[in-house]
Amino acid sequence: EAQVTQNPRYLITVTGKKLTVTCSQNMNHEYMSWYRQDPGLGLRQIYYSMNVEVTDKGDVPEGYKVSRKEKRNFPLILESPSPNQTSLYFCASTTGGKEKLFFGSGTQLSVL
Amino acid sequence: EDQVTQSPEALRLQEGESSSLNCSYTVSGLRGLFWYRQDPGKGPEFLFTLYSAGEEKEKERLKATLTKKESFLHITAPKPEDSATYLCAVQAAGSARQLTFGSGTQLTVLP
Numbered sequence: 001e002a003q004v005t006q007n008p009r010y011l012i013t014v015t016g017k018k019l020t021v022t023c024s025q026n027m028n029h030e031y032m033s034w035y036r037q038d039p040g041l042g043l044r045q046i047y048y049s050m051n052v053e054v055t056d057k058g059d060v061p062e063g064y065k066v067s068r069k070e071k072r073n074f075p076l077i078l079e080s081p082s083p084n085q086t087s088l089y090f091c092a093s094t095t096g097g098k099e100k101l102f103f104g105s106g107t108q109l110s111v112l
Numbered sequence: 113e114d115q116v117t118q119s120p121e122a123l124r125l126q127e128g129e130s131s132s133l134n135c136s137y138t139v140s141g142l143r144g145l146f147w148y149r150q151d152p153g154k155g156p157e158f159l160f161t162l163y164s165a166g167e168e169k170e171k172e173r174l175k176a177t178l179t180k181k182e183s184f185l186h187i188t189a190p191k192p193e194d195s196a197t198y199l200c201a202v203q204a205a206g207s208a209r210q211l212t213f214g215s216g217t218q219l220t221v222l223p
Contacts, residue, residue, distance in 0.1 A: 004155070033210070043156070043199070043213040058210055090155050099144060101211070103155025
């Protein structure tokens with residue numbers, strides 16, 4: 001089954017404790033992206049990757065890091081999480097046309 | 113700066129009561145306008161892509177239309193299973209990497 005898999009589904013952490021949210025897709029998509037979703041603000045892009053070893057900033061990259069060492073994986077790293085990063089995070093992927101994004105089920109992150 | 117505004121924020125309909133959701137956009141050259149459906153606890157699911165004014169797309173009880181300033185998602189004779197949040201997004205020409213999303217319309221269809 002074609003899918004984008006994120007882990008964990010829920011995460012509670014404390015300020016300053018480094019964490020990684022994993023994302024994997026099995027559709028051989030070149031393009032992958034991370035979004036955060038906050039009430040009233042819609043989905044906002046954090047980082048995206050056009051292909052292996054190619055990443056770039058989206059609209060709200062501050063406080064986040066990403067890497068794309070393999071085509072299928074695109075982890076999101078929070079080196080020193082802060083409470084304003086409490087949000088619902090989605091990973092997405094698509095083919096080169098970038099029209100139909102496939103989203104993961106989301107990771108609800110709470111930073112205390 | 114690209115902007116997408118969706119209205120209403122929330123809509124409650126009786127089963128069978130047709131209505132429309134609105135998506136107004138400002139973009140420097142539209143490459144595409146997208147509609148997604150999001151169920152609680154899940155990621156958005158792709159519905160339609162529209163490319164030019166006058167274009168229409170249909171899927172079951174849903175029909176999406178596009179003008180130069182807005183898009184409508186018409187829901188005909190909705191059923192309770194159509195309850196979801198509907199998201200609109202635009203992609204600007206020359207910005208082939210990201211979508212700008214609206215905040216969504218939360219639709220509830222009562223039996």
